[in-house]
Amino acid sequence: APETAGVRVSPLAAQVREIGARLVEDHDDDIDTAKVDEIRQAIAEGRIKIDPSKIADGLLASLRELNGGA
Known part of the structure; x- marks a missing residue:
């Protein structure tokens, strides 16, 4: 699992973060x-x-x- 600032992130949490980031990028103009x-x-x-x-x-x-x- 990736490690961020000393905190281990589960693969699912990393995937959720990645999806969230993509959604923000894709829909930034829609907000x-x-x-x-x-x-x-x-x-x-x-x-x-x-x-x-x-x-x-x-x-x-x-x-x-x-x-x-x-």
Whole structure:
């Protein structure tokens, strides 16, 4: 597994990081920064609740899709 600043990174974590980086590069122009700022503010004010399990489920589904459904 790759090592970053003394921390061992699992192969899956390294793959997730790589996919995330590619998504950011591919869709950088598609980001509505005003909307991102609005959501960030709503989270800070407690108007939006974060459900980590939904985020995890969505991330896993995206990874499966990017991996060809495997």
